[in-house]
Amino acid sequence: MKTSAIIIASAVLSAGGANSATVTNKDGEAAVLVIVEGDSRVEMALNAGATETFCLSGCFLTTPSGDRVGLQGDETVEIVEGSVVVK
Amino acid sequence: MHLLENVRAFSIALFLGLLALGALTLAADGPAVAQESEPSARQSRPAEPAVPIQPAQSSQPAPQAAPTGPAAGTGGDQPSAAASPVLQQAEDQLAQADRELKRITERTNAVEDDDAMLAELRAQVDELSKQIIAASVPTRPRLDEIKARLTELGDPPGEGQPPEDAVITDERKRLLAERGAINALTGRAENLSIEARKLANRITATRRAIFSNTLLRHTDVSVEMLSEAATATLHEAMALSRSIGGWLTFAWNYKRVPLLSALFLSLCAALLFLVGGYRLFSPVLMRPEEADEPTYFRRLSLAFWSTLIPTVALAAFAMSSYFFLSSFNILRPDIAPIIAITLAMGVVLFFIARLASAVLSPSRSSWRLVRVSDRGAKMLMVPIFAMALVNGLDYLLGSISESLGSPVVLTIAKSFVASIIIGLILMSMAWIRPVLRGDEPYDAPGHPWPRVISFSFLLLGAALIATALSGYVGLARFIATQITVTSAILVTVYIGLLTGKSVSRQGAFAETVAGRYLERRFQLEPVALDQFGLFAGLGIYVLVLAFFIPLILLQWGFKTADIESWTYRVLTEIRVGTITISLVGILAGILLFALGFLVTRWVQRWIDRNVMARSRVDAGVRNSIRTGIGYMGVGVAGLIGLSAAGIDLSSLALVAGALSLGVGFGLQNIVSNFVSGLILLVERPFKVGDWIVSGTTEGFVRRISVRATEIETFQHQSIMMPNSLLINASVGNWTHRNKLGRSEIAVTVTYDSDPRRIIELLHDIAAAHPMVLKNPAPNVGFTAFGDDRMTFELRIYVADVLTAGGVRNDLRVSIYERFRDEGIGAPFPMKIEDITPEEEVEGANEEPSVVDEEKVRSG
Numbered sequence: 001m002k003t004s005a006i007i008i009a010s011a012v013l014s015a016g017g018a019n020s021a022t023v024t025n026k027d028g029e030a031a032v033l034v035i036v037e038g039d040s041r042v043e044m045a046l047n048a049g050a051t052e053t054f055c056l057s058g059c060f061l062t063t064p065s066g067d068r069v070g071l072q073g074d075e076t077v078e079i080v081e082g083s084v085v086v087k
Numbered sequence: 088m089h090l091l092e093n094v095r096a097f098s099i100a101l102f103l104g105l106l107a108l109g110a111l112t113l114a115a116d117g118p119a120v121a122q123e124s125e126p127s128a129r130q131s132r133p134a135e136p137a138v139p140i141q142p143a144q145s146s147q148p149a150p151q152a153a154p155t156g157p158a159a160g161t162g163g164d165q166p167s168a169a170a171s172p173v174l175q176q177a178e179d180q181l182a183q184a185d186r187e188l189k190r191i192t193e194r195t196n197a198v199e200d201d202d203a204m205l206a207e208l209r210a211q212v213d214e215l216s217k218q219i220i221a222a223s224v225p226t227r228p229r230l231d232e233i234k235a236r237l238t239e240l241g242d243p244p245g246e247g248q249p250p251e252d253a254v255i256t257d258e259r260k261r262l263l264a265e266r267g268a269i270n271a272l273t274g275r276a277e278n279l280s281i282e283a284r285k286l287a288n289r290i291t292a293t294r295r296a297i298f299s300n301t302l303l304r305h306t307d308v309s310v311e312m313l314s315e316a317a318t319a320t321l322h323e324a325m326a327l328s329r330s331i332g333g334w335l336t337f338a339w340n341y342k343r344v345p346l347l348s349a350l351f352l353s354l355c356a357a358l359l360f361l362v363g364g365y366r367l368f369s370p371v372l373m374r375p376e377e378a379d380e381p382t383y384f385r386r387l388s389l390a391f392w393s394t395l396i397p398t399v400a401l402a403a404f405a406m407s408s409y410f411f412l413s414s415f416n417i418l419r420p421d422i423a424p425i426i427a428i429t430l431a432m433g434v435v436l437f438f439i440a441r442l443a444s445a446v447l448s449p450s451r452s453s454w455r456l457v458r459v460s461d462r463g464a465k466m467l468m469v470p471i472f473a474m475a476l477v478n479g480l481d482y483l484l485g486s487i488s489e490s491l492g493s494p495v496v497l498t499i500a501k502s503f504v505a506s507i508i509i510g511l512i513l514m515s516m517a518w519i520r521p522v523l524r525g526d527e528p529y530d531a532p533g534h535p536w537p538r539v540i541s542f543s544f545l546l547l548g549a550a551l552i553a554t555a556l557s558g559y560v561g562l563a564r565f566i567a568t569q570i571t572v573t574s575a576i577l578v579t580v581y582i583g584l585l586t587g588k589s590v591s592r593q594g595a596f597a598e599t600v601a602g603r604y605l606e607r608r609f610q611l612e613p614v615a616l617d618q619f620g621l622f623a624g625l626g627i628y629v630l631v632l633a634f635f636i637p638l639i640l641l642q643w644g645f646k647t648a649d650i651e652s653w654t655y656r657v658l659t660e661i662r663v664g665t666i667t668i669s670l671v672g673i674l675a676g677i678l679l680f681a682l683g684f685l686v687t688r689w690v691q692r693w694i695d696r697n698v699m700a701r702s703r704v705d706a707g708v709r710n711s712i713r714t715g716i717g718y719m720g721v722g723v724a725g726l727i728g729l730s731a732a733g734i735d736l737s738s739l740a741l742v743a744g745a746l747s748l749g750v751g752f753g754l755q756n757i758v759s760n761f762v763s764g765l766i767l768l769v770e771r772p773f774k775v776g777d778w779i780v781s782g783t784t785e786g787f788v789r790r791i792s793v794r795a796t797e798i799e800t801f802q803h804q805s806i807m808m809p810n811s812l813l814i815n816a817s818v819g820n821w822t823h824r825n826k827l828g829r830s831e832i833a834v835t836v837t838y839d840s841d842p843r844r845i846i847e848l849l850h851d852i853a854a855a856h857p858m859v860l861k862n863p864a865p866n867v868g869f870t871a872f873g874d875d876r877m878t879f880e881l882r883i884y885v886a887d888v889l890t891a892g893g894v895r896n897d898l899r900v901s902i903y904e905r906f907r908d909e910g911i912g913a914p915f916p917m918k919i920e921d922i923t924p925e926e927e928v929e930g931a932n933e934e935p936s937v938v939d940e941e942k943v944r945s946g
Contacts, residue, residue: 039281041420058280071220072224
């Protein structure tokens, strides 16, 4: 019982400590981002004003404007006028 | 898909590179801006982990770029990169990462089955992919600057607007070129990162395969390992929920119509299958409540169809939804395998639950296929479904891990948990009490399993848990899977064998659909149907064993090629000592023999009906020829069959020669009868239908067969006369060449009559009968002077000796009547008793009154 409690606690801690980037769409319309994480390209739809968590361990992001940026997984990203702003 | 992406990225890079080249030649002062921005960019991100690869390269000038430059396609952005140290550095780092990735790929290929080395390589790949991302990160501030500057410069003037300053146009062009170069570089980093992730996943897949395929591999089951696994589980859960959530959001926002229509169409397909199936099989599926004790076959067919139809409907739903989702382009490459596996697992679980409930039929005891108690059936359902569920989940989660690229430790931990749960379920099954004794009713409380079974449940479960706990997780997982899958197959085999048994039971086949069809179509007798049932039962046995034994062997890890070669060897080459037996050869021999037999029969019939019947050949000859052809055909077919079966005829001749002495003594009679039969057929002293006399036996020949001839006497007694007797003894044949026969009737009259008158009368009587031949003409002989009477004999000829009896009857009646009318006196001897000499004269003139005796001729 004690062991399992330790396991779960450590798991939660380590999971909580994991990196993750957030992206917020500041534009008035939905944006489609192409995210390359792992070995696949994935399209992510982001409604106007919506915020999404993504990119656990580094990824590449292609914005609606066609710019590509590499993210290490701890950034906060905003979509402004179809273009990416990394903070 | 990825190839396409690569090509697209490649062409974009090429285009942007060319653009950058053009911009550079136009604007010579561009690089200065880039160089200025470089230090600020580096300062803004001081804690970059990307640097370790090339710490000294950052200040390297442009000329270094050319030799380390990457593939030719991206060569176009070299001048631009040369102008910007940030780009140059990233370029170099990427090139080095590319080389490193190639090196790791080669090493991975070299150490295919070394788990420790693979784990190390995997760590290196992870580090490399981090570096690849890190290499692209420093370009971000420069991109921001370019974008900001471009915004300041504004859009180029449209048509009709006054032209702007050439400096501004040049700067815009230059900035756009640099932006393109950065994007191309990032795109290349992206592709490289994808390749690195693929390599990492491949290494993990190899390690997973090593774990699954190496049974006796000890894994350290420790708290750290479990905590690592728990962390990985949480990560995986997050990744899964994120990718599914992202996918759902995307699909809902952008592909709502295709998504909904795919779901609608697949629901329609499922409904179609379900309704169609139930409509089509409703007579089979109906459960008439009044049928108290349905036959076993009825129960089986109900179980079969009630399992199959809903499963097929569900499978149709799953397959069509997958098909529509993928053809409407809604699925993403990372989601597609997860969806496919989940759908497949759902169908399999549904099938198992449905099958278990059909076999055990917990609520309706009369439809139960195996004899267990009500309570036992209900309780057995639980562990069966639980085991299927645990195994299915193990498989499903394994596939999810695979598609998400989770670490191997997760697979190990999952198998560990699954093995322990299955072990516990197995142990719990030992306490169920489903067994019914003798003719106990179904609602009886039930007895525990036989000692052997419950003990083996306990032992297996305990062994499984012990194996998993002691660290042999791979072995435990293998055993757990084998227990569930093999026992599922064994149960199916058992039910299949029960089906075979119930079909071959007397009278059971006639009640099946096939039986009824055969009965209707060919008007088969119950006996023939029963024989069909016996064959059908045997066929089911063979099919069940031939299908499921290879399945179990495959489950146990034997390869298809092994099983094929075994089967081939068993079928073609069984060695017993020095003798080689080939089952296929024997089968082919039997088949050829059967074929030859059928052809013989056909030729026999054809010659008999078409050739001989048309040529008016005598029935007996026809029979002889038919029999002869039959013997010959069977002999030839037998020879062909024997040689096809691979039995060497020359060695057979040797054996026959050695045995012939023994045969000569032991089978002397049979052989002589057989040869006599052949002689009878060739020489034809009598034919079928002839009336023959041999010794004391007299009658019609009914059949001439190999050993004996069947003679039917006038009393309809069949006598089997050995052929050799008919050859050795004299045989009388009344109907040998023709059926003409002579028949005699004796007539005696007293000396009072006139012999000439008598002869004349008899002639008249014979001539009057229509069946008596005119030629040879009938004649009358005065054959004897008796003590009291004269004896005459009327000899007549009839065309068919078989009708002689009737003709004689008619003639006798005519003679009697004629003699009475003529007053000649009785045409037969009369006993004259106690007659005095005076009375004798009177008595002689009187009409005959008493018939005491008649001379009876045989026939």
